[in-house]
Amino acid sequence: MRIAIIGGGAAGFMAAITAQSSDSNSEVILFEKSNKVLNKVKISGGGRCNVTNACFSISELAKNYPRGGGFLKKAFNHFYTKDTVEWFEQRGVELKKEDDNRMFPISNNSQTIIDCLKSECDKHKVSIKYQNPVKNIKPLENGYMINNDVLVDKIIIASGGSPKIEALQWLLDIGLEIEKPVPSLxxxxxxxxxxxxxxxxxxxxxxxxxxxxxxxxxxxxxxxxxxxxxxxxxxxxxxxxxxxxxxxxxxxxxxxxxxxxxxxxxxxxxxxxxxxxxxxxxxxxxxxxxxxxxxxxxxxxxxxxxxxxxxxxxxxxxxxxxxxxxxxxxxxxxxxxEFVTCGGISLHQINPNTMESKIHKGLYFCGEILDIDGVTGGFNFQSAWTTGYLAGKNSVI
Ligand SMILES: Cc1cc2nc3c(=O)[nH]c(=O)nc-3n(C[C@H](O)[C@H](O)[C@H](O)COP(=O)(O)OP(=O)(O)OC[C@H]3O[C@@H](n4cnc5c(N)ncnc54)[C@H](O)[C@@H]3O)c2cc1C
Structure with a gap:
């Protein structure tokens, strides 16, 4: 199985690590358009990275998303805040809770999160292709063609939010519905x-x-x-x-x-x-x-x-x-x-338990590209971890 991940942000990394570690026989290739990955993680939370929120009730957690709360409620049943804390802890990163429930690495440094995600990718031999923007994807009978060049079995799109609809034309071209993007936060x-x-x-x-x-x-x-x-x-x-x-x-x-x-x-x-x-x-x-x-x-x-x-x-x-x-x-x-995009891929076209498109089999979405956004407090990263985890896990099934 050859799986392409498009986008090297929080969601793309979580998807890549989960896919490759769930099935070591798969080949996971991450395409990143720039020469850097995890850029937003670096600058997040004033350089400290507000990884998640110490809200451990799924119904309460879902209330922090102006868009996508209902959809996430189902997804959180598979992976939510508690799992995020454990996921990082199992990989040597302890998180601490502040008075307002925001959770940060105890190092108070977003680089700790970047180092953890990068070393997991190295460990599982995820291949990262820098300066490789994906400009088009073509659904085939059994898989997908990327940029008229690379053949893969499945694709996970984790290309982040975009306040401009024109940037999403390559997704409109394959019949996906997009809720008009506007800024939030x-x-x-x-x-x-x-x-x-x-x-x-x-x-x-x-x-x-x-x-x-x-x-x-x-x-x-x-x-x-x-x-x-x-x-x-x-x-x-x-x-x-x-x-x-x-x-x-x-x-x-x-x-x-x-x-x-x-x-x-x-x-x-x-x-x-x-x-x-x-x-x-x-x-x-x-x-x-x-x-x-x-x-x-x-x-x-x-x-x-x-x-x-x-x-x-x-x-x-x-x-x-x-x-x-x-x-x-x-x-x-x-x-x-912290700012995010309101709008993105319409949730009614996505299965909330797997992140797979209902229109194109083998095509998955995660992170801010989806029509999901939260208020401040670690909720946006939590959505990226949850949807990234589900996309990665289900892509190898
Ligand atoms: C200043 C700032 C601070 C923030 N702080 C916090 C915080 O503390 N806590 C919190 O929960 N949230 C925070 N957020 C929001 C959070 O960073 C985002 O919601 C989260 O990073 C989204 O992750 P993502 O992986 O979906 O997208 P992104 O992090 O945007 O990653 C997408 C990646 O895809 C790449 N890409 C895009 N298009 C293509 C393409 N066509 N081909 C290949 N690659 C492509 C991009 O270059 C990028 O690397 C902050 C946001 C900002 C701007």
């Missing part, structure tokens, strides 16, 4: 908002709502020199990837700075109005002080007055800015952040 640009002067400030528990839509997400919010980022924003961008693309990334976000309901804000403001303390020095909403002072200034209240001098109108303005603050977004950015 991006941050919001708001160059016209002076809140960006607070770059580096983190509000710990914010609720973010996209105006005119149902999209609403909760979590920490980071103010950056270009706009807003952090888990609450990234979740909005992932779950709203298509909606926000439809708005051409021009929309308003409403921010509830302490994620409280209106009545709770009113209650806290009322209680504090009894206080003789200066507003600037008494911030009852668990907000970073720089942000608190910014919000007070934004509503034109003198921060040097005491709480008991806050008149009704100013009290209402305070309630409004805390509960329903609004900012104008006019583009997105993926600079230095």
């Amino acid at each position: 991006f941050t919001f640009n708001m160059p016209n908002e002076d809140i960006i002067d607070l770059m580096g400030v983190v509000a710990p528990n914010v609720s973010v709502h996209i105006q005119g839509d149902k999209l609403k997400h909760i979590g920490p919010l980071l103010i950056t020199h270009w706009g807003m980022s952090g888990p609450a924003i990234l979740k909005c961008s992932a779950w709203g990837a298509r909606i926000l693309a439809g708005k051409n990334y021009k929309f308003n976000v409403q921010v509830n700075w302490s994620n409280l309901n209106e009545l709770d804000y009113k209650e806290i403001i009322k209680e504090n109005k009894k206080s003789y303390r200066i507003i600037a020095n008494k911030n009852p909403f668990n907000l970073p002080n720089r942000l608190w002072l910014y919000l007070i200034k934004k509503i034109d209240v003198d921060s040097k007055i005491s709480w008991n001098k806050l008149d009704k109108k100013s009290g209402n303005k305070l309630l409004n800015v805390l509960f329903n603050d609004s900012y104008q977004v006019n583009s997105k950015t993926t600079f230095k952040e």
Whole structure:
């Protein structure tokens, strides 16, 4: 059996290692278009590689995928987070869990993961062909022809996400359906908002709502020199990837700075109005002080007055800015952040238990090329490990 893997990323490596180690008589050849493999693993997680997430319930795990959660739920029954931890451990790489459940190698270095994957490939004699872009595949009666040149029995496509549909023409050419790709996991640009002067400030528990839509997400919010980022924003961008693309990334976000309901804000403001303390020095909403002072200034209240001098109108303005603050977004950015593609090969054409195409026998898919994407936290790599493992294992059966 001759199996071609197209793409040397996390999914392609997992597929190659699993196929070759499941059947040592097979010949596994990995085609990589560039002169480097595992590029994204290298830069992932800020150079530390967030390998997976310590979420060990399949139904909870599946909830972290805006696209593909239902499909993955079936695939996770064969290989999920627990298997990933064991897989690396059995190969000498221990993973550690951080407070927010993200899992990293204890070395805190993505190179550990790269070394492990490369040495497994060497051990099982996977042949890697660098600078070998696959431009076309042709289904034959018994196998496939690659680039009008190489004959193989089966193919595993692990060529990663692509925000441009044109890059996937070679797959459209063989009748595969592709969900239109758009970016996911991006941050919001708001160059016209002076809140960006607070770059580096983190509000710990914010609720973010996209105006005119149902999209609403909760979590920490980071103010950056270009706009807003952090888990609450990234979740909005992932779950709203298509909606926000439809708005051409021009929309308003409403921010509830302490994620409280209106009545709770009113209650806290009322209680504090009894206080003789200066507003600037008494911030009852668990907000970073720089942000608190910014919000007070934004509503034109003198921060040097005491709480008991806050008149009704100013009290209402305070309630409004805390509960329903609004900012104008006019583009997105993926600079230095984890970003992925929403869209890709339609899942209804793929068997979730084997990753085999329902259209072409012997053709398998894994990783970000599929219409699967997760939120941040190690979920995207987990999808690559799971689908790569299944494609590799089933390709040699
Ligand atoms: C900056 C950044 C940080 C990230 N950090 C994390 C993280 O910490 N945790 C997490 O879970 N996810 C993270 N992600 C997402 C994660 O990296 C991807 O989801 C994952 O790498 C997808 O793996 P893949 O193997 O499917 O695709 P890729 O890693 O993109 O690999 C695809 C490979 O295929 C090759 N290729 C493409 N087309 C062809 C072709 N026609 N012929 C031959 N070769 C081809 C490419 O050159 C590439 O090497 C991050 C993403 C980015 C951009």
